[in-house]
Amino acid sequence: MTVADHPRLPDAAPRVLIPIGVPLGLQHPAAGAGETVFRIRLGREVYALTDDMLGAWLLAHSTGHGRASLAAALARDGVADPVAAIESLLGAGLLLETGLGAEPALVLAATCRLVPLMAGVRPADGGQYVVGVPGSVERRVGGVFYEVFCRATSTPSMLEALAGWLAVDPDAGLSLDVAAERLLGELAEPLERGVVALERAAEQRP
Amino acid sequence: MSGPGLDPVLPVGLALGRGRVADTSPHRVANTGGVELLDPHEWQVWSLAAAAGEPRGGLDRARLQAAARELGAERVSSVYYGLLERRLLIETDSRGEWAERVTMHALLSGLGQLDREGTQYALGVIGETPMVRLDAASYDAWQWLPFGPTLGAAAKTLGVAGGVADFRTVTDRVATLIARGAAYLLATKERQ
Numbered sequence: 001m002t003v004a005d006h007p008r009l010p011d012a013a014p015r016v017l018i019p020i021g022v023p024l025g026l027q028h029p030a031a032g033a034g035e036t037v038f039r040i041r042l043g044r045e046v047y048a049l050t051d052d053m054l055g056a057w058l059l060a061h062s063t064g065h066g067r068a069s070l071a072a073a074l075a076r077d078g079v080a081d082p083v084a085a086i087e088s089l090l091g092a093g094l095l096l097e098t099g100l101g102a103e104p105a106l107v108l109a110a111t112c113r114l115v116p117l118m119a120g121v122r123p124a125d126g127g128q129y130v131v132g133v134p135g136s137v138e139r140r141v142g143g144v145f146y147e148v149f150c151r152a153t154s155t156p157s158m159l160e161a162l163a164g165w166l167a168v169d170p171d172a173g174l175s176l177d178v179a180a181e182r183l184l185g186e187l188a189e190p191l192e193r194g195v196v197a198l199e200r201a202a203e204q205r206p
Numbered sequence: 207m208s209g210p211g212l213d214p215v216l217p218v219g220l221a222l223g224r225g226r227v228a229d230t231s232p233h234r235v236a237n238t239g240g241v242e243l244l245d246p247h248e249w250q251v252w253s254l255a256a257a258a259g260e261p262r263g264g265l266d267r268a269r270l271q272a273a274a275r276e277l278g279a280e281r282v283s284s285v286y287y288g289l290l291e292r293r294l295l296i297e298t299d300s301r302g303e304w305a306e307r308v309t310m311h312a313l314l315s316g317l318g319q320l321d322r323e324g325t326q327y328a329l330g331v332i333g334e335t336p337m338v339r340l341d342a343a344s345y346d347a348w349q350w351l352p353f354g355p356t357l358g359a360a361a362k363t364l365g366v367a368g369g370v371a372d373f374r375t376v377t378d379r380v381a382t383l384i385a386r387g388a389a390y391l392l393a394t395k396e397r398q
Contacts, residue, residue: 023332117314120222
């Protein structure tokens with residue numbers, strides 16, 4: 001079975017929301033007219049998010065939110081219509097919904113690529129690596145994530161990065177689906193902590 | 207002053223750190239064609255080119271090589287030309303021809319304006335203290351120069367590269383962003 005023809009997961013399977021896009025920051029209106037907006041870059045497009053959408057997009061960086069838990073968290077934060085905010089982001093491609101497990105992880109890896117937002121620094125113990133801004137911040141990341149990170153500039157998707165790594169490092173001892181599942185597990189923290197962003201593989205690079 | 211090697215030399219690629227054995231593995235740099243391995247002397251020249259963008263706007267060929275020798279790098283000339291050949295360094299020129307051979311990629315997250323007047327902008331991690339503060343023109347360079355098939359094309363689209371003086375400004379801004387860990391260059395794919 002290839003990635004393209006894998007079956008859809010049953011609706012009852014747990015699904016998590018993953019943020020897509022690169023933050024460009026707050027922009028105040030010229031001459032005080034209009035609203036302050038937060039902009040997200042997705043490929044060659046720039047989206048201006050409303051406060052509610054921004055809240056949903058940022059909260060989605062926290063590990064493991066599904067639609068229901070994200071909506072509940074937004075409601076606690078005072079968002080009047082959390083479902084609409086989430087749907088707007090899904091519709092714009094700024095959130096992506098995925099299942100858990102090897103097959104959804106393969107699909108995610110095939111459809112997205114990493115956008116590095118920090119540089120690699122050094123290896124760490126336990127098979128991990130340090131990524132960051134030398135002299136400023138350091139983040140520990142998992143070994144599978146790091147191998148994909150290393151190939152982010154030369155491959156169109158995380159899946160091709162994984163396959164490229166496993167082809168040259170048979171000592172890794174991982175099948176592609178196991179590596180993809182580990183990647184999905186290791187991806188949440190670097191996404192939350194600003195080490196990388198995700199873009200869709202099909203999206204033109206800016 | 208302009209001519210081959212007389213303008214700033216910039217690093218190409220994203221630093222990845224060393225491999226699994228921290229003290230003995232080669233340094234790694236990601237480029238469009240894959241991961242490049244750099245020995246300690248190559249790394250010294252490459253990282254010096256990266257750091258030199260601030261406060262001086264980058265070092266030209268002779269100054270970069272002299273600085274590398276001062277730091278103890280060996281066989282500097284052959285290392286330098288080897289890195290140029292591998293497209294891990296690029297010699298800039300005042301006309302901006304160099305910028306047609308690379309793309310620029312932003313690092314860090316944009317945090318946006320720090321003041322209503324729009325004179326100060328910040329990069330970093332959302333929810334944390336800003337790491338890099340930029341003026342409006344440098345922030346524009348950070349957010350818009352990645353758009354385009356080449357850095358040169360993006361600069362022209364932005365209207366910031368109308369002449370030699372303009373392109374020197376673009377080069378200075380790119381060098382500064384690289385030195386501050388806010389951007390990196392990649393070689394365009396055609397020659398990889």
